[in-house]
Amino acid sequence: MSMDAAWVYKELFAEYGHQHWWPKHKGKKRRGFDPRFEIIVGAVLTQNTSWKNVEKAIECLFEKNLLDAISIAEAPIKRLETCIRSSGYYKQKAKKLKIVANFFLEHKKKPSREELLSLWGIGRETADSILLYAFNHPIFVVDAYTRRLLAAHGQKKLAEADYDKIRMFFETHLPSDYKLFNEYHALIVAWGKIKK
């Protein structure tokens, strides 16, 4: 018997409430400003890193006027590395920011999942996070907490399954609503952090 994904969502929302994840921007009218790009930067910087340390990095990028694709593409790599140091893996992530910045300068419209996955430094979770949180595309983001949630609800087999199999489970058992997927993933993270 299968887990009731919609029922679990209601339980999580009743327990933890609105998580106000993305989108929420701190950028204003600056050179080449695009509110979506700030989310993309956050999606990359938060890889295997606590959000608190990512906020420090984003704050530094904001203060140094580096929170847009043009500025990141033009900035010296060392300047990026210094700024995002608090988010960990700073050498790799500076390189990743360069790559995504150049990509979004060339492709102004909504990217496909395949295009994002073709970029070095963008895996499935980051690609789906970008599509969901920056472009409001109804795709379900799966992470380690999602697997723990499934296991906690008796879905041990599915919890150990491939990423896209888990993603498809939620997408086929829920209405295709980006707002729902946005809140659901955030609630799972909230549950995972407190539960543990």
Place this chain on the structure above:
DNA sequence: CTCCAGGGGGCCA
């Protein structure tokens, strides 16, 4: 001191 956070790439069998 250890463990892990809103992962992904490279290598190897």
Place this chain on the structure above:
DNA sequence: TGGCCCCATGGA
């Protein structure tokens, strides 16, 4: 495909 190692800082 699946298992392992590496990347790196900061907080608990």
